[in-house]
Amino acid sequence: xxxVRFPDDLIIPDASGTLxxxxxxxxxxxxxxxxxxxxxxxxxxxxxxxxxxxxSLGMLxxxxxxxxxxxxxxHLALFGYDPTTNLIGRGVLSALGVGFxxxxxxxxxxxxxxxxxGEGRILDRRAGRPSDQEARQVVERxxxxxxxxxxxxxxxxxxxxxxxxxxMVLIFRGEGLEAEISDTDPQQTGxxxxxxxxxxxxxxxxxxxxxxxxxxxxxxxANEERINGVLARGFARYDGFPSLKDRxxxxxxxxxxxxxxxxxxxxxxxEAERRPGSDExxxxxxxxxxxxxxxxxxxxxxPDALGEDGDFGGxxxxxxxxxxxxxRLVALDPDVLIVTGxxxxxxxxxxxxxxxxxxxxxxxxxxxxxKAFREDVCRSGxxxxxxxxxxxxxxxxxxxxxxxxxx
Amino acid sequence: xxxVRFPDDLIIPDASGTLxxxxxxxxxxxxxxxxxxxxxxxxxxxxxxxxxxxxSLGMLxxxxxxxxxxxxxxHLALFGYDPTTNLIGRGVLSALGVGFxxxxxxxxxxxxxxxxxGEGRILDRRAGRPSDQEARQVVERxxxxxxxxxxxxxxxxxxxxxxxxxxMVLIFRGEGLEAEISDTDPQQTGxxxxxxxxxxxxxxxxxxxxxxxxxxxxxxxANEERINGVLARGFARYDGFPSLKDRxxxxxxxxxxxxxxxxxxxxxxxEAERRPGSDExxxxxxxxxxxxxxxxxxxxxxPDALGEDGDFGGxxxxxxxxxxxxxRLVALDPDVLIVTGxxxxxxxxxxxxxxxxxxxxxxxxxxxxxKAFREDVCRSGxxxxxxxxxxxxxxxxxxxxxxxxxx
Numbered sequence: 001x002x003x004v005r006f007p008d009d010l011i012i013p014d015a016s017g018t019l020x021x022x023x024x025x026x027x028x029x030x031x032x033x034x035x036x037x038x039x040x041x042x043x044x045x046x047x048x049x050x051x052x053x054x055x056s057l058g059m060l061x062x063x064x065x066x067x068x069x070x071x072x073x074x075h076l077a078l079f080g081y082d083p084t085t086n087l088i089g090r091g092v093l094s095a096l097g098v099g100f101x102x103x104x105x106x107x108x109x110x111x112x113x114x115x116x117x118g119e120g121r122i123l124d125r126r127a128g129r130p131s132d133q134e135a136r137q138v139v140e141r142x143x144x145x146x147x148x149x150x151x152x153x154x155x156x157x158x159x160x161x162x163x164x165x166x167x168m169v170l171i172f173r174g175e176g177l178e179a180e181i182s183d184t185d186p187q188q189t190g191x192x193x194x195x196x197x198x199x200x201x202x203x204x205x206x207x208x209x210x211x212x213x214x215x216x217x218x219x220x221x222a223n224e225e226r227i228n229g230v231l232a233r234g235f236a237r238y239d240g241f242p243s244l245k246d247r248x249x250x251x252x253x254x255x256x257x258x259x260x261x262x263x264x265x266x267x268x269x270x271e272a273e274r275r276p277g278s279d280e281x282x283x284x285x286x287x288x289x290x291x292x293x294x295x296x297x298x299x300x301x302x303p304d305a306l307g308e309d310g311d312f313g314g315x316x317x318x319x320x321x322x323x324x325x326x327x328r329l330v331a332l333d334p335d336v337l338i339v340t341g342x343x344x345x346x347x348x349x350x351x352x353x354x355x356x357x358x359x360x361x362x363x364x365x366x367x368x369x370x371k372a373f374r375e376d377v378c379r380s381g382x383x384x385x386x387x388x389x390x391x392x393x394x395x396x397x398x399x400x401x402x403x404x405x406x407x
Numbered sequence: 408x409x410x411v412r413f414p415d416d417l418i419i420p421d422a423s424g425t426l427x428x429x430x431x432x433x434x435x436x437x438x439x440x441x442x443x444x445x446x447x448x449x450x451x452x453x454x455x456x457x458x459x460x461x462x463s464l465g466m467l468x469x470x471x472x473x474x475x476x477x478x479x480x481x482h483l484a485l486f487g488y489d490p491t492t493n494l495i496g497r498g499v500l501s502a503l504g505v506g507f508x509x510x511x512x513x514x515x516x517x518x519x520x521x522x523x524x525g526e527g528r529i530l531d532r533r534a535g536r537p538s539d540q541e542a543r544q545v546v547e548r549x550x551x552x553x554x555x556x557x558x559x560x561x562x563x564x565x566x567x568x569x570x571x572x573x574x575m576v577l578i579f580r581g582e583g584l585e586a587e588i589s590d591t592d593p594q595q596t597g598x599x600x601x602x603x604x605x606x607x608x609x610x611x612x613x614x615x616x617x618x619x620x621x622x623x624x625x626x627x628x629a630n631e632e633r634i635n636g637v638l639a640r641g642f643a644r645y646d647g648f649p650s651l652k653d654r655x656x657x658x659x660x661x662x663x664x665x666x667x668x669x670x671x672x673x674x675x676x677x678e679a680e681r682r683p684g685s686d687e688x689x690x691x692x693x694x695x696x697x698x699x700x701x702x703x704x705x706x707x708x709x710p711d712a713l714g715e716d717g718d719f720g721g722x723x724x725x726x727x728x729x730x731x732x733x734x735r736l737v738a739l740d741p742d743v744l745i746v747t748g749x750x751x752x753x754x755x756x757x758x759x760x761x762x763x764x765x766x767x768x769x770x771x772x773x774x775x776x777x778k779a780f781r782e783d784v785c786r787s788g789x790x791x792x793x794x795x796x797x798x799x800x801x802x803x804x805x806x807x808x809x810x811x812x813x814x
Contacts, residue, residue, distance in 0.1 A: 030772060030774055031774065031775065036775070038774075059791065063812055064797070064800065065793055065794075065797040065798075065800050065801050066797070066799075066800030066801040066802070066803060066804035066805075066809060067417070067800060067804070067809065067812050068804065068809065068810075068811045068812060069811070069812050069813060070811050070812060070813035071813075072813045073812055073813035074813075083812070083813065088813075090813065346772070348772075349772060351811075352811055353772070353804075354801070354804045354809075355772075355774060355789075356789065356791070375774065375789075376776070379776070379787065379789060379791075380787055384791070385791040385792070
């Protein structure tokens with residue numbers, strides 16, 4: 001654990017500046033082949049542009065040059081935690097995301113429902129993306145099967161929880177659990193799931209429990225055509241985590257529609273009870289509670305989802321829709337308002353990428369350099385290129401929450 | 408040893424993207440006093456400019472702010488090895504450069520033939536730059552002298568090998584060799600060579616062997632007017648090195664006219680058999696073998712040599728000549744094509760320098776920002792300022808060879 005060290009020592013305990021971090025997931029892009037403009041450079045976003053003209057601009061480097069972050073590391077970095085030293089598995093993030101109250105020592109793994117053929121080979125790694133309702137029924141059958149006959153000796157308690165669509169999380173609670181275990185998801189179709197191998201001897205009991213669970217799943221779903229298997233990714237043990245309060249003196253709240261993002265927020269001690277069903281509901285939740293805490297995290301998923309779908313026009317429109325909500329964010333008058341992303345998701349690539357992410361930081365101490373929120377303008381901004389995990393220091397400084405270093 | 412850690416874990420083992428790294432040695436420059444333009448800003452290089460318009464641009468920081476790299480550290484950094492933690496002496500690089508099959512535990516030092524006066528003071532640190540043929544005859548006499556009567560007890564084997572012109576390398580092979588020894592080259596004329604001092608007690612035996620060797624050289628060349636002494640730089644022990652294959656999953660080939668650059672390439676596991684006699688032959692060698700390996704390193708020496716000579720116009724012309732070869736590089740269609748340098752060699756300074764180096768990275772995932780390959784345009788490029796040792800991560804990412812970090 002090597003958090004950003006300076007802010008820890010420099011925190012002004014009784015400071016009162018409010019912070020609002022708005023994450024446009026996957027906002028950064030690549031040029032459209034016809035126009036040479038990125039999604040953000042294409043979108044009509046007058047409110048963000050107006051805000052940019054009164055803000056410091058820059059580009060964020062999410063993790064390290066060339067490194068494409070997953071959502072967990074991408075957000076941890078934005079919250080001021082260096083993801084290269086604060087490693088955490090997807091399983092733990094998913095468990096936190098569904099609201100499971102993890103205790104240090106618990107282990108967790110993320111599961112996909114999958115379709116297997118008669119020979120056990122993978123036909124679809126996401127079982128045809130079942131609806132929440134359909135998937136929930138399957139999960140309930142599996143839960144009932146687990147309750148009827150415990151896996152193993154019964155000393156380790158297994159909890160299976162539906163996350164969203166084909167995604168579930170399995171949590172192990174018991175003594176001495178270790179979770180250095182390889183994924184069973186081979187990330188391709190036409191082959192059998194891999195074996196969950198213990199990468200250290202201490203992880204064998206957990207791996208054996210998982211093998212028992214997997215066999216039970218196949219048994220229960222034996223007669224199903226489409227949803228009849230599971231694939232595991234990101235076995236991880238939860239060992240606790242220093243909170244935003246401990247590190248930066250910040251109480252925090254997360255407003256996010258998807259469990260994953262509430263999970264990573266909860267990991268660093270934010271309250272994340274609200275479960276808005278739309279971006280409009282997210283805004284209403286923020287407006288209803290703004291100022292009750294120091295740090296507000298608002299998450300918009302659409303730019304990433306549409307970027308991953310390779311839908312350039314759709315991503316452009318999602319940015320334009322978010323732009324219409326911006327005046328309401330400004331009206332809340334936070335001392336620091338940041339708009340950025342956890343990583344780029346270029347539509348032409350159709351996946352997360354390593355490219356720098358545009359950054360806007362609005363505060364009365366800003367040093368404006370341009371009149372638009374877009375890659376080409378942010379690139380030459382006052383903040384230059386900043387590692388995402390250094391953003392929190394900048395935010396705290398602009399909020400009047402950091403003391404001078406040295407007399 | 409602290410290599411870039413992430414890529415090691417994130418390497419996709421069966422990825423197939425090809426990489427071509429073109430090093431224009433010493434490419435970065437300083438403004439000409441009359442025009443205010445650097446060598447690169449002066450040169451007519453339409454092919455590099457056209458490539459730049461389809462590439463991500465930036466500036467490389469070779470080692471650290473203000474640090475002028477030698478050729479060894481400059482290239483190690485480009486290959487993804489932090490030269491501040493992967494220290495290696497010039498002697499070892501030279502030994503590898505002449506094709507000597509170094510074993511871990513060997514020590515080596517680079518030597519210049521020099522001219523001394525009757526009092527032992529240095530008249531010319533390069534002995535008037537003898538031709539290869541002339542120098543080779545001197546080296547043969549010295550080798551014969553070494554064979555006739557071994558230096559010291561004979562338990563350590565000394566090998567003297569001619570490199571190029573006035574340059575030789577001396578290799579020590581035996582048990583328990585250490586090589587923390589100061590240079591004898593005082594880097595000026597009119598003074599005597601310095602003593603080779605052991606900087607740690609363990610290096611004393613090697614320093615004493617070298618003193619014996621030096622005395623033997625003076626004896627053998629006692630009656631020579633011009634070539635009658637040696638100057639030593641860069642004592643170093645070779646301890647082995649992780650390869651590009653081990654670290655990045657890359658097989659590699661180096662195409663370079665000068666032994667030094669083949670040496671540093673061989674150090675990281677590249678094949679470096681070819682010895683082209685001209686830039687045209689380098690191109691032909693590249694074309695003949697392109698795609699047989701993953702990573703191709705092509706080295707052009709002229710910009711550095713002419714920069715060191717203080718020949719501004721000559722360096723400009725060398726860049727224009729290289730530019731004419733660029734269409735053939737593009738025609739090879741590597742997934743990632745990088746053009747940059749290992750350091751700057753401004754003609755006005757007449758030496759390597761610490762200044763940032765222009766960087767061009769061409770790939771279908773580039774984010775273009777300008778239409779020319781020159782300092783003023785690269786400075787505001789999308790890649791910003793990147794440490795040279797982080798270039799490999801960027802290259803691997805653009806080649807589709809790095810997995811996502813965290814789910």
